[in-house]
Amino acid sequence: MRCMGLTKDDRTLRKTSPAPRPPHDAVRGAGSGQRRAWLVLALILAALNLRPAISSLGPVLAEVRADLGMNGTVAGLLTSLPALCFGLFGFAAPRLARRFGPAAVVIAGLVALTVGLALRSLMPTTVPFLLTTTVALAGIAVGNVLMPVLVKRWFPDRIGTMTGVYAGVAALGAAVSAAMTVPLTGALGDSWRLGIGVWAVVTALALLPWLAARPSFRRAELRKGGAGGGEGEGEGRGAGGTGSAAAPPVPSLARSRTAWALAVFFGLQATAAYITLGWASQIFRDAGVGAGTAGLLLALVMGLGGPLGFVVPRVAARMRHQGPLVAVLGACGLVGYAGLWLAPASGAWVWAVFLGVANCAFPVALTMIGLRARSATGVARLSAFAQSVGYLICIPGPLVIGSLYEATGGWDVPLAVMAGLMAVQIAVGVVAGRDRRVEDGD
Template structure:
């Protein structure tokens, strides 16, 4: 067993300092979290703005293009499930450092390949690094900042949204700065990924000290603990874990539907392409400030179900507005859907608060995210099929409204003040 494995995976004595990490290393941990979070989406959102150029350059067929756009959810579902085992073997910080390295190499190499199949393979390699880091960041927050789970989750969620929005906005200007070559526009994001490696290597050399029975920064009596289910405490038999999985998967499905279809909905309603793009940007950029605020609030609550349900209601109202008339109040619909997108950092906060310790959070995060992302895959595809086989957006949006109602229902048990032992 490695030193890092002992430091990051083994539960400590209940006696110990309140802080999870010495003051100096806490600063390094903050930088590491922010840099990792900035890299969790550019590998995905940087491709869309230059996808047409990539297809033309690589002579990529429509089916291969569809495969590329479906890789994120598949990688998050499949590869993310391996992250807890890797963290137990090598330590979370070391694994995240390696994941950022893999991401940097994959992004750099895919930008200079001339084979469409190899482009798909290298895209999958890049997103495998993202998937692993995606699962382990909640574990690191629990270990290093046990008294500030909500606030730190909000901080890295805000950085995640900033990275996603920046990649979507800056990839084309970066390509134009290098003579209009899409390869440089995509490859530039490998530099950002490489910058995340050193602070994680530094963290891998230092231990995190958990507090004495302190969970998530909330005040009041200790929360109830879900007893370990049969068969060694398998998460598959824990109702709270399944509620979190349902909530996470449904919010992810909604997010992919917004990313894939919201501009088209507005354009089909008669709005210009520029206006539709601006409305989509509003729905994305709202997540930057709201992620930090909502996660901080959630970290101070013992029950997050009401907050999660309220965010779901905003999403329902936004989709209902689109169903009624996208052009009637498009800015209002975009704002409501932007608020609904904040269910992602809230879900991460709840994962961090439901696990008892870092190892438990890693297992729960892997379970919830792998199955949740798998659950999210059909949603955008069904919306596309319904759109192709119906006259307008009423039928697809009816389907989305039903999904949102289920998400609201899952929010209440997912936000219960329970700890998974």
């Protein structure tokens, strides 16, 4: 018998079946807000620890070289090691994320970072020091690649804002470690080993909330339905997403002009950044600036990325073409290099400001990674491609600069090379900033 178009079985099923749950975006209340707060906190803590392993070394590089017996070429290799590790280990991040989930891989990366930082401070010779540094950098590599993916999945409507948050915090971490390593070394008995080893404690503390928040990460990942979930972007004209869950397949990135332009731009801005991280303190010290002041100058260079890192990605996300912004940042880098050549000591603080502004090419590159693909899957593949290829491109940079410095006995030739690379960075960044998507086959 039917009643109002329903059979008896239909009415029974309606009574016994649970009502469908509303989508997460429709859920309101303390639980939802608490999970979102955990996700934001997790990104901040991870970002805070993405740079101290590198930036803490520059201010005491002279002491490390003397103690371990490094020549200029090996020191150049040490400053190139981050790029090498980021390029090699970054390729593995998307595959690991598909198997274990991106949050679990980031947690494993933080563990590797903690262990590597702790062990390298104990190493008595160069080779073990390089090996344990590699372990730490491998942990950073997977975080570098997966942070844009987590932003795309957890905050698809806030790509520019959240990219700015973690890029700014990463810059803050670099600045604090650069500024504090020399004072910590002095306070800990003039031991550079303790001065750089203390950052392992900071990473270990940052790891604890990640472990505590794993259930929130699992719910967020299940809610997004895998690597392709959360495709909608809503922040600014450059955000090109449509909000549809059905995204076009991602073609081979090796055939994409947009992907290659972004990879080369990423590589050149990374070259400039790691040359600055590895050698800026030495440039200032060679000009007669004291070690402590040189560390503060490097901290200023890296620290400007903090406040600017919160703003620049939001500006970039609202631009249809990020080329003009890339050009402005590159011009600041050229001014900084010219100042280091003409008056490195008397204008040191001014040149540090210009170099700090130029370093904001990094959050712009991260923002463009999020904008040049339509889906989280596309962002994951583009992030791995652009960062891995880019870091491989930048490997020779710090090594070449170190070799030129030792061969010429000064900074004139290295600075000229750095300026030439910055000019190329501007040109290729304009191409990478075009309003294109890798799924469109361009």
